[in-house]
Amino acid sequence: MSLLEELEDLTPAGRAVFSIGGMWCASCARAIEKTLIRVVGIESAQINFTAASALITWNPQRVNFHQLVQRVEALGYSISPWLTPKKAQQSLKKQTQKLSLQLAIAVVFGMWSMLGSWVLYLSSNPFEVEYNLALTTLLLALPVVLYSGLDFYRAAFNTLRLGIAGMDAFISLGVWGSVIISVVNLSMGKTDVYLDAATMLITFLLLGRLIEIKAKTSSQKAIQALEKLSPETATRLVFNQQPASPTQEELAVSELSINDLVLVKAGERLAVDGLVEKGTSLLNNALLTGEFQPQKVAAGQLVYAGAINLTAPLEVRVVTATNKRRIDLLGLRMLELFSGRSTLAATAEKFVSLLFPITLSLALAALVYYLAIGQAFSQAILGSLSILVAACPCAVGMALPLAYALASYKAAQQGVVWKDPASIENLAQAEIMAFDKTGTLTLGKLQVTHLTLKAGWQAAEVAQFLLLVEAGNAHPLAEAITNYATAKLTKDNIPPLENENPPQIFSQGVALELANNQGPIHLGSHAWLSSLGVKDLPSLNPAEVYLSYRQEWIATLKLTDSLRPEAKGFLEGLVKEYGLDIWLMTGDSTAAAKALIDELKINFDQVVTHASPEEKAQIINKLPRNKLAFVGDGANDALVLASASAGIAMPGASSVAVAAAGVVITQDERGLEALAASLKLAKKFYRLVKQNLFFAVIYNLGVISLFFVLGVTPLAAAIAMLLSSLSVLLNTLRLIKN
Template sequence: MTTTESPAGHGRVELAIGGMTCASCAARIERKLNKRDGVSATVNFATERATVTHRSDVTVDELVSIVEAAGYEATPPRSHDEPEDQPESAEDEHTTDLRLRFVIAAFLGAPVLAISMVPVLQFPVWQWVVLALSTTVVWVCGWPFHRAAAVNLRHGATTMDTLVSMGVTVAYLWSVYALVFGGAGVVGMRHEFSIAPSARAGADVYLEVAVGVTIFLLLGRWLEARSKRKAGAALRALLALGAKDVVVLRGDRELRIPVAELVVGDLFVVRPGEKIATDGAVEIGSSAIDRSMVTGESVPEEVGVGDGVLGGTVNVGGRLVVRATRVGTDTQLAQMAKLVEQAQTGKAEVQRLADRISAVFVPIVLALALITLAGWLVAGKPVEFAVTTAVAVLVIACPCALGLATPTALLVGTGRGAQLGILVKGPEVLESTRKIDTVVLDKTGTVTTGQMALVEVRPVAGVDRQDLLSFAGAVEQASEHPIARAITTGAQSELGSLPAVEDFRNTEGLGVVGVVDSTAVLVGRPRLLADWSIEIPAELAAVQREAEASGRTVVAVAWDGAAKGLIAVSDTVKQGSGEAIRLLRGLGLRPVLLTGDNSTVANAVAAEVGISPADVIAEVLPADKVAAVRKLQSEGHTVAMVGDGVNDAPALAAADLGLAMGTGTDVAIEAGDLTLVRGDLRATADAIRLSRRTLATIKGNLFWAFAYNVAGLPLAALGLLNPMLAGAAMAFSSVFVVTNSLRLRGFQSSTR
């Protein structure tokens, strides 16, 4: 069972619902649950889940009883970290059952359709053979429709199955009546098929209608079930990423245990080609990690001692020993699955509108069918024509496609997003993305890496660049300062090993001093050199002014009583940030840079990525970021905020749409509406494109679902549509909606 605690003494539970056949079933269960005081429920037909928020005095058993009293099944679903014991799920069994029923119905029903529609195939007693075949198709293969209708009738409810069962039953029973009492059973009777119901007087049989509708609806249900399973495949694939067992170190022994037995602090071994069992930090070894399954990044990441790794990713290099830092439901993979599932079980506003329509649609259609029957009888048409026309109204009106329009698109869209490292917290987020016109970007950690890096080395004339870098790096490697680490890392990357430093001293706020190869070396601010009576030559002073104007931090290097050069470090722009800005502009959005850094640094970064100076908001205190977002909103803008730090969380929550970088803090991720697992800013444009495309698919689905019913009902009521063709059209509408949603699986990231 999936349960969580909610504020104010409320709990939250997700129940797997069995026995639903259409959106009307979901609406009925939702109404029943919400009638209970202290309960707020949402039922999703596509995912077959009920998400229920309830007071502490309402038990899960009581919720299950409410669902069962409505005529359906309710069971707590399997939790994310619980192993899958059964090779074939109930969903697979349901799909298999539908396929078997369809195959039998098609095998027995094909002769019925052929003989009934092609007069040349009609032999003397063909109608009695057709009756025998039709009885099996209608009452054995089509039994799920009749059973569901009976259950709903027992509980005083009407659903799509009520319409189907009534239509098929009326067509079948009328045909039996015509064969036994109406003269249609005479030897040598001929029957011709027409697109519209027959208006001729006399006894006709409509067994082909009952059989055809059953076959087409079974086909539609089977394809629908298959498609729904495909639509949820991304979440199942996400849950399946985790390793099943792991090799842990127990003293000097290696022991293989189930992943579920891992605890925080355990050391475990990951060999080349194996999945990393859980989130952790590398203790021994270095390797390349393929993170594509979790983050969508196609390039493996190099990791070494102290680096963090994610459960579900693959070790493609050397042997690693990792210390577990998060296990079970606390891992990033489990949190991703939870976010995706929450998005798929929620409802967008457009879906709530469709649900309200579906709830009243069936009773209205039943009334319309009766009016159609009475109207044609009053008009003097034969009973056969009036009954067949009413059956066509019942069949064409089934609102199945309407119930599938939104949830199937959500299933596929959010699932595809998870594969690309884009997590949507809820379906209402999709509607927010359509409205935004301004994207506020936090600078540090979002547009830039958030880490200092070596960007420039400028020796004076006569000094070798490598010597300058070697001396500076050697002294700085004894310091823990971020600037020192940037210089050391850059020097090691370019030169390899560095010489040792002796007699190291740190002068707080100014720099460091040390002896390298018997030479005293100073690395720090120009003031440190001045304290040693060393002047900065004019050529270096000009370089320093230019670098600082670009927002870089400059340190001077001196030995032998003279300045030998300058080294500049800076928080570097992330790869792809410039392209991300172009992509955002291409979506009609205005990018704004928001930072607490000074204007010089902010404008330099903005210029590098292509943001206008007029769209730079600099020197903003963390507490004032919300005010900056509010100001843009007061000017009439609909604002999206992208950030990664704790100080970004209030602004993420205040924005109309919050996008949290998954490489940031848990607080920022919790405050965002969309989480970008990758640290790549281009994922922002991908998230907005995917959200907009998913919303467009939902609206397209709803249009076509409505269009089938709106166009088909008048044709059926006016006697222009044969019930069998009505059944085919209704089944096709459901398949069309699901197939249209599946096109979202082809969505591609702009980084590939």
């Protein structure tokens, strides 16, 4: 199927996410967006540079996909239906390899070229030596200018054609201004070359591009990690001549059709969205809801891909196409939400777009002025080009990537990974910090915290029964109970019992018949044991499970998810030190949330319970941009982490949450303390970058005005540019001071 045929098949939808190939920078994204809006039938286009994607809506009766493809390709880019995360990752890998090579060449050749330039600036040698050194400096700079900076010039050309003058256009002007001055001087027998400006600018901007590519890679990994939580294959039931005995066939999920019947065995993860047709079981829906307790499902209930079937086989009738499952829609929604540009980067771009026409006009005016006062044409050209070199936005280009690189290093020392500048800027500006409950403010693992025994029973005896009855059970409660029982027997050096009969798993508990008719063991809820006629049951407590032997209660286990020890102090600090509002947003019950709040003894500004990922995202998306940072750890938090202006993943977070977050805390022993340190560092980073941009703006406006009035030599322009960059560097170094 051709590209146009694929696109035309999407016509009735009116809205889709597309992959954009070859995007180099935020200016590229702006150019493509402006081009798409002009295509017949296109109603809106949102280009996401970070995700290399375009969210396009159109009028199905008027859209012209042929024109759309033509115009995008005319700019030098490609467009296609959304690539799978694997293909998108491969594309990013190639882009990263090319960028890394460009940066390596810029560093190696640029270093020697800059050294030659500064030897010429600072030393005095015979003319022949200096001329040869100047020529060598030019030759060393050529690989940087002609190869490493090539994509800047292409992006500048594409954006200027559409009337957009961004950073790339200004960079190209400064680079080639420096090169032309140097070539003109050499052709006139002079040794004044100023190629350090060109090579330094290209090197720093390439570093910034690598940071942006890293953010793009993270967004792709988030979608890829979410897809991995849904199986690639499923077991389809095929009914031939004997309806009572269908055959089973294993096939790819993409080959399933609506109304196919799928068998989901106990312990397997669901691969489809569908209706339960046969069977009763418990599902772990934490991926999609964050709900702590498993959900009981039976015939007629809707179930979703990604859930884990815990207890018994289910037959599920497929109701949704593979690419339209709830888990697929979550992935696409995450893709739409990833931020493409940081706020400070946008500020820098805006400044440059305003400065570009002013500088160009002043350079032309200077040329006319110098000619009018009688200067030779060659001198007038040099003076005009020197203004372009002086105005080259080196400091603007350095301000963000340099500060981000140093701050990221500092954060890593504190056990925190920063993944993109946008998230850090937004974290620094956040007015609200919202928290998931389980695994964020709590440790995220159930533990048996208290054992109540009937008179005459010992803890070791109960532990032996617990290991027998929970053998092979994948339920989260079973894992906590098994861990407790194993630790108890190990500590007392008591061997576990053996029993040939397998346990039976029910919706509210488990049962085991001991060998030699020694009697049944039951472990489960108060209501279940009561319905079985168990005697001597104590009063009901929702956080407890009950154990019986031969229809008599013998023990009660209390299971809780422990509060992080640093949680209370951290939350109080957010309010007192930074004046932040604190929210609790959880898929757990209102009772579970209330128990946590009572234990913390802290009043949250807003509490949201029983919330699905989509509901949490809707709440966040109603807030102003840069308003809310969200802290979570589960796969169900991925959409919310992408929706928030700053997503923060706690230690031990799922791979999906880690991929979706912009900040990842790696040290479990520090947890929220590491987040507090990172918040402080983020605010310092944001403040210093704003200062850097302020210095750069003042420099550019002041120097251009001064040089226009007083005149400028190429050496003075180069020194002024160096001083500007030096001020940014020295200010940024304050980040790594204690």
